[in-house]
Amino acid sequence: MDDESHTYPLIRVQDLKVRYGHREVVHGISFDVQKNEIFAIIGPAQSGKSSILKCLNRTLEFIADAKMSGSVEVNGVDVKKVHNVYELRREIGMVAPLPVGLPLSIFDNVAFAPRASGLRDKHELDALVQRCLEQAALWDEVKDRLNSLGTKLSGGQQQRLTIARALSHQPSILCLDEFSIAIDPVTTMRIEDVLKELKAELTVVLVTNLVQQARRLADRTMFVWNGEVVELGPTDAIFSEQPQSQKTYDYVHGIFG
Amino acid sequence: MFTETQFGKSRRRAELLAKCVLGMMVASMIIPLFLIVGYLVKEAWPLLSLDFLFTNPTGGMRHGGIWSALLGTLYLVTLSLLIAAPIGVLAAVYLNEYARDSWFTRIINLAVVNLAGVPSIVHALFGLGAFVLFAGIGRSILAASLTLAIMTLPVIIASTKEALSAVPISFREACWNVGASRWQTIRGIVLPNSISGILTGVILQVSRAAGETAPIMFTGAVFFKKIEAGNIFAYSIWDQCMALSMHLFTITTQVTDAPRALPFATAVVLLGTVLIVNALSIGLRVYLRSRKKW
Numbered sequence: 152m153d154d155e156s157h158t159y160p161l162i163r164v165q166d167l168k169v170r171y172g173h174r175e176v177v178h179g180i181s182f183d184v185q186k187n188e189i190f191a192i193i194g195p196a197q198s199g200k201s202s203i204l205k206c207l208n209r210t211l212e213f214i215a216d217a218k219m220s221g222s223v224e225v226n227g228v229d230v231k232k233v234h235n236v237y238e239l240r241r242e243i244g245m246v247a248p249l250p251v252g253l254p255l256s257i258f259d260n261v262a263f264a265p266r267a268s269g270l271r272d273k274h275e276l277d278a279l280v281q282r283c284l285e286q287a288a289l290w291d292e293v294k295d296r297l298n299s300l301g302t303k304l305s306g307g308q309q310q311r312l313t314i315a316r317a318l319s320h321q322p323s324i325l326c327l328d329e330f331s332i333a334i335d336p337v338t339t340m341r342i343e344d345v346l347k348e349l350k351a352e353l354t355v356v357l358v359t360n361l362v363q364q365a366r367r368l369a370d371r372t373m374f375v376w377n378g379e380v381v382e383l384g385p386t387d388a389i390f391s392e393q394p395q396s397q398k399t400y401d402y403v404h405g406i407f408g
Numbered sequence: 409m410f411t412e413t414q415f416g417k418s419r420r421r422a423e424l425l426a427k428c429v430l431g432m433m434v435a436s437m438i439i440p441l442f443l444i445v446g447y448l449v450k451e452a453w454p455l456l457s458l459d460f461l462f463t464n465p466t467g468g469m470r471h472g473g474i475w476s477a478l479l480g481t482l483y484l485v486t487l488s489l490l491i492a493a494p495i496g497v498l499a500a501v502y503l504n505e506y507a508r509d510s511w512f513t514r515i516i517n518l519a520v521v522n523l524a525g526v527p528s529i530v531h532a533l534f535g536l537g538a539f540v541l542f543a544g545i546g547r548s549i550l551a552a553s554l555t556l557a558i559m560t561l562p563v564i565i566a567s568t569k570e571a572l573s574a575v576p577i578s579f580r581e582a583c584w585n586v587g588a589s590r591w592q593t594i595r596g597i598v599l600p601n602s603i604s605g606i607l608t609g610v611i612l613q614v615s616r617a618a619g620e621t622a623p624i625m626f627t628g629a630v631f632f633k634k635i636e637a638g639n640i641f642a643y644s645i646w647d648q649c650m651a652l653s654m655h656l657f658t659i660t661t662q663v664t665d666a667p668r669a670l671p672f673a674t675a676v677v678l679l680g681t682v683l684i685v686n687a688l689s690i691g692l693r694v695y696l697r698s699r700k701k702w
Contacts, residue, residue, distance in 0.1 A: 215509045240587035241587035247582065251578045255596075263588070267588040267589075319586065
């Protein structure tokens with residue numbers, strides 16, 4: 152990224168609407184994500200959080216009757232006008248709620264994306280795989296068995312493998328969609344530490360329905376409810392005793408949701 | 409605690425009854441199978457030998473072996489699979505991985521399912537009209553194989569689609585998320601993990617292609633043809649050929665004074681060929697299944 156990227160937000164979403172068939176689940180959401188921040192999106196299930204992420208890298212296209220409208224800009228480029236959608240997807244690392252170890256070796260799991268984009272050099276691949284596994288705090292546990300199956304790792308390890316894979320195409324943005332729902336608290340805390348470190352190098356969009364996770368990690372938090380933004384502001388403000396909306400107060404204090 | 413109650417007794421009785429009834433159903437399925445195979449082998453026994461496989465029929469098909477029919481069946485089955493398997497598998501990949509859900513693809517899927525249920529005699533007439541007469545191939549191994557291929561195609565498509573959709577969608581999503589194209593996803597993840605199911609589906613069609621008489625009767629099989637015994641290149645694909653299923657039909661209905669063991673021996677060879685292929689397919693499935701990675 153060149154220096155000009157500081158002049159506009161890394162992600163700019165304006166009046167985003169998402170429909171599945173005739174059912175609209177996101178009703179006109181706008182927000183910006185700045186470079187090198189952790190941006191949390193909180194809200195109860197079915198409020199449209201995951202749909203927003205799918206619009207960023209256009210994987211919404213894989214859902215048969217899904218339609219998006221409004222504008223989504225990544226690095227100042229409208230994603231709808233991106234010609235090379237694979238480039239766009241490599242710009243964004245995406246971590247799904249459930250860990251997905253591909254049925255390949257640990258090494259191949261991480262090397263899959265670089266290979267798919269044409270990297271064949273053995274030494275470069277080795278270095279890249281090691282760096283990504285280190286960044287995801289998994290290297291020490293698997294460095295002696297890189298050739299064993301990724302699917303045989305434990306749930307928590309697989310989720311870190313998924314993060315390593317998401318980092319393997321050297322994205323500038325890392326999106327995590329409720330990464331902790333299927334893993335234990337200890338691993339969750341380890342990954343949270345990882346995210347804090349990664350913040351120096353990239354931008355993190357964290358979708359979560361654990362409000363305390365957002366409180367621990369995020370610089371800014373957006374509270375989404377029923378496909379609409381209820382409140383967007385610095386995390387401190389959202390979690391203060393007087394957020395702008397009573398609904399925000401009720402949600403983050405566990406009164407509903 | 410833990411005392412016998414009336415409810416517990418009746419529940420155990422129901423359990424026992426269910427087990428007996430279900431077990432009897434299994435027995436009623438297996439016993440006839442063993443009786444058929446046993447009876448066939450017993451009646452065929454006097455004639456069964458390697459010689460029987462590798463010599464041509466002689467004396468108006470009353471004596472000799474079944475070499476020309478056996479080889480004909482091998483040609484028909486192999487050629488028809490060589491035609492049907494690539495087309496069927498690739499079509500299924502398209503339908504399962506690329507095609508969007510629309511009224512058009514639904515019609516195609518419906519057509520595939522219905523085509524699988526079309527009686528073989530109808531395929532035979534289609535093959536006669538389309539390949540033998542219209543395309544001008546003439547009655548030949550090629551025309552008969554094409555007809556068999558048309559017949560097996562829908563089943564191959566259906567079973568391949570089944571195998572492909574058994575690969576979890578989350579694997580595909582993970583690949584798309586890291587910027588892999590659909591084809592990279594298919595080649596890297598989907599195909600390697602569904603190949604056992606695909607191959608099983610394809611190989612099981614061997615038994616169908618080997619057993620059918622009607623489609624080849626109109627398009628390329630003949631009552632009798634003399635070829636060089638023991639030479640596996642004795643047919644060209646433009647020749648007409650004999651086939652086991654057709655041969656069996658002939659010697660039971662047309663040749664009145666054939667020795668009693670002859671049709672039984674032919675049936676045993678046909679059955680044996682199919683069983684060997686099926687056993688190979690099961691072995692392959694077990695092998696590939698054991699390499700499965702999740």
